[in-house]
Amino acid sequence: GESVGLHLPTLSVQEGDNSIINCAYSNSASDYFIWYKQESGKGPQFIIDIRSNMDKRQGQRVTVLLNKTVKHLSLQIAATQPGDSAVYFCAEIKGNTPLVFGKGTRLSVIA
């Protein structure tokens, strides 16, 4: 069935560097995509979303890029900070269907 998956299970980044977290999806009919950040023992926190008719969207220190040609989604975090350490999930929405999550990528920031 349709699924959303993540390329890498773990990512280690030096503090101050930029982070890029990738996600592949298979459902080309999705309406939009969402990135969540989940810290240990907490619920997923909404970071940013992007509709399927967009290629790029920027937030505070974060940018999401959507490449529909290769069905690829990425989250870029600028000037990564220790507080960014968490598991990051991408999820997709198509119509009224529920969110579909991948397993997540664990981002570790090295001070």
Added chain:
Amino acid sequence: DAGVTQSPTHLIKTRGQQVTLRCSPKSGHDTVSWYQQALGQGPQFIFQYYEEEERQRGNFPDRFSGHQFPNYSSELNVNALLLGDSALYLCATGLGAGETQYFGPGTRLLVL
């Protein structure tokens, strides 16, 4: 503006018991979805409520049931608990079914 709240934060039950978890949506939200998240996994969809009715359901047995109240808050009930039901139970709310959902802090359930 209050976010999504869930209660209790932690819960310990024994096999065969029943449990009720509660969720209050973010202000203005009318749709509530419940997810189960096992350790190291992504959240798995249980069901979604809108206008006090279950609108969609994931691949979970009938032991999992729910309810939505007129004020949009919701409950998740699990009967005949199994050890495998131990997980973080997340509530997510949104304005409509196909819009971005915002998660609560979750309820950590441990079944012994």
